[in-house]
Amino acid sequence: MLRKLLFATALVSVLGSGAASAETINMWVRSGIGDSFKEVVKAYNTAQQDKVELTEVPFSELVQKYATAIAGGQAPDALSLDLIYTPAFAAAGQLEDMTDWAKSLTYFGSLSPSHVKLGTYEERVYGLPLLVETSIFAWNKGLYKQAGLDPEKAPTTWQEITANAEKIRALGDNTYGFYFSGGGCGGCAIFTFTPLVWGAGADILSEDGKTATLDTPQMRKAIDIYRNLIAKDTVPAGAASDNGVNFLSITNGKIGQQSLGAFAIGTLVTKHPEIDFGVALIPGVDGKPSSFAGGDNFVVTKGTPKLSAVKKFIEYTYSMEGQKIMAKYGSLPTRGDIADEVLKGLDPRLDVAKDAIAVAKTPYTLQFNDLINSANGPWATFINAAIFGNDVDGAFESAQSEMQSIIDAAQ
Amino acid sequence: MTMPAIASSPARKRRRRSSGWQGLAYIAPAIALVTVFFVLPVIFTLWMSLHRWPLLGAPRWIGLGNYLRMFDDARFLAALGFTTHYTVVVTIAIFAIAFPLAFFVEKQRPLVSTYRTVIFLPVVVGLASASLLWVWLANVDSGLLSPLLQMLGLTERRLNLLATFDTAFLTVIVMVVWKIAGFTMIILLTGLQAIPTELTEAARIDGARPWQRFRHLTLPLMRRTLALALILSITGSILAFDQFYIMTSGGPQNRMISVVYYIFNQSFVSFNLGYGAALSIALLVILVLISVIQLWLLKVGDDRP
Missing domain, CATH: 3.40.190.10 (Periplasmic binding protein-like II)
Structure with missing residues (x-):
C-alpha cells in the first residue's frame, strides 16, 4: 500500500515537472507603455516552450485591479508594475522576495539603479527593472x-x-x-x-x-x-x-x-x-x-507556483536579444553594462533619453x-x-x- | 376580521397550515435572492465599516472610528454638498422637461407613437455609453458642440466645455436630462392616462380653466405617480457616479465629486475599504430617510384600503 502511494506520488511529481517544462505565465501590463514589452513577449513566445500570456490593463486602474485580484485570489503570476508603486505593494507583503536570486545574477550591479532602489523595501529586493524610460x-x-x-x-x-x-x-x-x-x-x-x-x-x-x-x-x-x-x-x-x-x-x-x-x-x-x-x-x-526616471518594475505575486518559469522569462528580457527588442520600441536598456552595445544601430535619439538617466529623479x-x-x-x-x-x-x-x-x- | 366557526375544524386548519407552507415555498426563491444579494452584503458592509480595512493587509477593529471620522472629513462634506446641489438641479430640470413632454404625448395625435419612441430612445442607452458619447460631443477639438457654438457666433473661439465648472456642470445636466427625461415622461404618462376623462370633462363644464384643472385635478390624482417618479429620480441622482467619472473625471479641480465617487475613491484608490464601507452605510441611511420623508410628504399610503 505504502509502495503504491509512493509510486503515485512519484508519478504525480513527474507529471508535475513535465507540465512545468511548458508553462503559461499570466502577466499583466499597463496600457500606454508602448510596444516594447509586447514585442519581447512575442519573441519569447515564438522562441521558447513556455508561453507568456499578456493582459493589458488601463494604466489608471492597474493598481486597483491588481489589489482586488490579490484579495480575490485571481492575481496574475507576475506583472509589469509602474515602479513608483513597488514600495507600497512590497510593504503590504504581496510580492515575492527575489533578493537571493536577483543578487546571484552576474549583472545585478549594473541594473537601472532607480528601479532597484524603488524595488527594494527594507533591504529586500521585490522588484527588478523591466522597462526604463x-x-x-x-x-x-x-x-x-x-x-x-x-x-x-x-x-x-x-x-x-x-x-x-x-x-x-x-x-x-x-x-x-x-x-x-x-x-x-x-x-x-x-x-x-x-x-x-x-x-x-x-x-x-x-x-x-x-x-x-x-x-x-x-x-x-x-x-x-x-x-x-x-x-x-x-x-x-x-x-x-x-x-x-x-x-x-x-x-x-x-x-x-x-x-x-x-x-x-x-x-x-x-x-x-x-x-x-x-x-x-x-x-x-x-x-x-x-x-x-520612470518605467516599470518586474514584480512577482507572492506564492505563485510558476516562479521558475517567471525567472526564466526575466533572464530572457535581460539577455542581449531581449534588450535589443525592447530598445527598438523605446524602452531604454535596463542593463548598464551592455547599454551602449544594445543601442548601437538604433535611433540615435534614444541616446538622449539614456543620458537623461544621469540627471533623473524618482520620488x-x-x-x-x-x-x-x-x-x-x-x-x-x-x-x-x-x-x-x-x-x-x-x-x-x-x-x-x-x-x-x-x-x-x-x- | 371575523373568523367563521367552521374555520376551527381540524381539516380546514390543516389546509390553512399547508397553504402557509406553500406560500413560503413560493416566495422562498425571492427571499433567498434578497438575502444573498442584499441582506448579507449589507451586514458584511456593516461589519467592514467597524474596521480599519486596507485592501492589502489585515483588518483591525476600530469600532465607530470610521463613522466619527466622517464628521470632520471636509472632502466627504464637500461631496455631500455637491450631490445635493446636483440632485436638486437635475430633478427640477428633468421634471421641467418630462411634464410638458408627457402632456404632449398623452393626447392622440398623428405620429404620437413615433414621438414617444423617439423621446424614450435615449433611455435604453446605458449611462456609461451615453456619457462616453457626450464626452465626444463636448470635445473641444473633434466634438460637435464647441465648433457648433463657434459657427453660430455664440463664442468667439472654441470653448472647452469640460474645462470650467459651470459649463461642465451644464453639459452633464443636459446629458442626464436627455438620457432620463424620457423615462420620467413614461411614468408620468401612465399617471395621466389613469385619470378618468369624465372628471376632466366635468371640471371643464364647471368652468375650470386649464391651470385650475391641472392644479386641483391632475396633480392630486397623480400623487402616487409623482411620488414614484420623484423617488426614482432623486435616488438615481444621489447615486450618480458614471457621468462624473467618465465625463469629467471628478470635474475641473475636483469640484464634481459625488458621494458615490468619493466612496469609490476611498475604497479603490486609497484602499480604505473600511472607511468606504462606513460611507456606504451612511449613504444608505440618508437614502432611506429621504425616501421615507418623500412618501410622508406626498402622503402615499394613507389612502390605501
Missing part, C-alpha cells in the same frame, strides 16, 4: 522649419521654448506651439512638469517623503512659465480637460513642442515615421535640465497613488487649478495642506 523634451522639426526656426537647434531655456511656441502658433489655426495633459492627469504632470523644478534644485516632497514641499519659488516660476504659454494661446484648449488620453498629441503633427517619454520615441519612430522630431533634455526653470513614497497619480488627488488638482485657474495662491495653499494631511494620515 525617462522624460525628455521633443520638438517637431517640420513645424520648426515652417516657422523659420533652426530645426536642428534644441531650445535650452523656457524663454526660448515660449518664443518658439509663439512663432509656431503664428503658423495658423490648428497648429499649436506646446502641449501637455493638464486635466487631472497627475502621472503626466509628475513625469513632464516636475523636471522644471528638479533641475533648479527644488522638490515637491522632502527627502524622507514625510513633508510636502510644494510651495517653493522654483515651483512658482514653473507654474508662471506654463501660465504664460497658455496666456499666449500656444496650447490647445483641450489640454485643460485632457486626463492623459491625448498625452501623445504630438503624433497628430500639429504640435510644435512637448515633453514626453522614451516610450513615445519608440512609438513615434515605429508608428509615425512621417513626423520628424528632435529630442533634448527638459530644461529646468533656470536652465539646468532634469528628468523623471520614493508609499502614498504615490493618493498624492500624485489619482485624478482626484492634490497634485493633479493643483496642476489644473494653478495653471488654468484664477487663484494661484489658493491652489498652492490647498494642495500643500492636502498633501501634508494625506502623508500625516498614513503615518
Whole structure:
C-alpha cells in the first residue's frame, strides 16, 4: 500500500515537472507603455516552450485591479508594475522576495539603479527593472522649419521654448506651439512638469517623503512659465480637460513642442515615421535640465507556483536579444553594462533619453497613488487649478495642506 | 376580521397550515435572492465599516472610528454638498422637461407613437455609453458642440466645455436630462392616462380653466405617480457616479465629486475599504430617510384600503 502511494506520488511529481517544462505565465501590463514589452513577449513566445500570456490593463486602474485580484485570489503570476508603486505593494507583503536570486545574477550591479532602489523595501529586493524610460523634451522639426526656426537647434531655456511656441502658433489655426495633459492627469504632470523644478534644485516632497514641499519659488516660476504659454494661446484648449488620453498629441503633427517619454520615441519612430522630431533634455526653470526616471518594475505575486518559469522569462528580457527588442520600441536598456552595445544601430535619439538617466529623479513614497497619480488627488488638482485657474495662491495653499494631511494620515 | 366557526375544524386548519407552507415555498426563491444579494452584503458592509480595512493587509477593529471620522472629513462634506446641489438641479430640470413632454404625448395625435419612441430612445442607452458619447460631443477639438457654438457666433473661439465648472456642470445636466427625461415622461404618462376623462370633462363644464384643472385635478390624482417618479429620480441622482467619472473625471479641480465617487475613491484608490464601507452605510441611511420623508410628504399610503 505504502509502495503504491509512493509510486503515485512519484508519478504525480513527474507529471508535475513535465507540465512545468511548458508553462503559461499570466502577466499583466499597463496600457500606454508602448510596444516594447509586447514585442519581447512575442519573441519569447515564438522562441521558447513556455508561453507568456499578456493582459493589458488601463494604466489608471492597474493598481486597483491588481489589489482586488490579490484579495480575490485571481492575481496574475507576475506583472509589469509602474515602479513608483513597488514600495507600497512590497510593504503590504504581496510580492515575492527575489533578493537571493536577483543578487546571484552576474549583472545585478549594473541594473537601472532607480528601479532597484524603488524595488527594494527594507533591504529586500521585490522588484527588478523591466522597462526604463525617462522624460525628455521633443520638438517637431517640420513645424520648426515652417516657422523659420533652426530645426536642428534644441531650445535650452523656457524663454526660448515660449518664443518658439509663439512663432509656431503664428503658423495658423490648428497648429499649436506646446502641449501637455493638464486635466487631472497627475502621472503626466509628475513625469513632464516636475523636471522644471528638479533641475533648479527644488522638490515637491522632502527627502524622507514625510513633508510636502510644494510651495517653493522654483515651483512658482514653473507654474508662471506654463501660465504664460497658455496666456499666449500656444496650447490647445483641450489640454485643460485632457486626463492623459491625448498625452501623445504630438503624433497628430500639429504640435510644435512637448515633453514626453522614451516610450513615445519608440512609438513615434515605429508608428509615425512621417513626423520628424528632435529630442533634448527638459530644461529646468533656470536652465539646468532634469528628468523623471520612470518605467516599470518586474514584480512577482507572492506564492505563485510558476516562479521558475517567471525567472526564466526575466533572464530572457535581460539577455542581449531581449534588450535589443525592447530598445527598438523605446524602452531604454535596463542593463548598464551592455547599454551602449544594445543601442548601437538604433535611433540615435534614444541616446538622449539614456543620458537623461544621469540627471533623473524618482520620488520614493508609499502614498504615490493618493498624492500624485489619482485624478482626484492634490497634485493633479493643483496642476489644473494653478495653471488654468484664477487663484494661484489658493491652489498652492490647498494642495500643500492636502498633501501634508494625506502623508500625516498614513503615518 | 371575523373568523367563521367552521374555520376551527381540524381539516380546514390543516389546509390553512399547508397553504402557509406553500406560500413560503413560493416566495422562498425571492427571499433567498434578497438575502444573498442584499441582506448579507449589507451586514458584511456593516461589519467592514467597524474596521480599519486596507485592501492589502489585515483588518483591525476600530469600532465607530470610521463613522466619527466622517464628521470632520471636509472632502466627504464637500461631496455631500455637491450631490445635493446636483440632485436638486437635475430633478427640477428633468421634471421641467418630462411634464410638458408627457402632456404632449398623452393626447392622440398623428405620429404620437413615433414621438414617444423617439423621446424614450435615449433611455435604453446605458449611462456609461451615453456619457462616453457626450464626452465626444463636448470635445473641444473633434466634438460637435464647441465648433457648433463657434459657427453660430455664440463664442468667439472654441470653448472647452469640460474645462470650467459651470459649463461642465451644464453639459452633464443636459446629458442626464436627455438620457432620463424620457423615462420620467413614461411614468408620468401612465399617471395621466389613469385619470378618468369624465372628471376632466366635468371640471371643464364647471368652468375650470386649464391651470385650475391641472392644479386641483391632475396633480392630486397623480400623487402616487409623482411620488414614484420623484423617488426614482432623486435616488438615481444621489447615486450618480458614471457621468462624473467618465465625463469629467471628478470635474475641473475636483469640484464634481459625488458621494458615490468619493466612496469609490476611498475604497479603490486609497484602499480604505473600511472607511468606504462606513460611507456606504451612511449613504444608505440618508437614502432611506429621504425616501421615507418623500412618501410622508406626498402622503402615499394613507389612502390605501
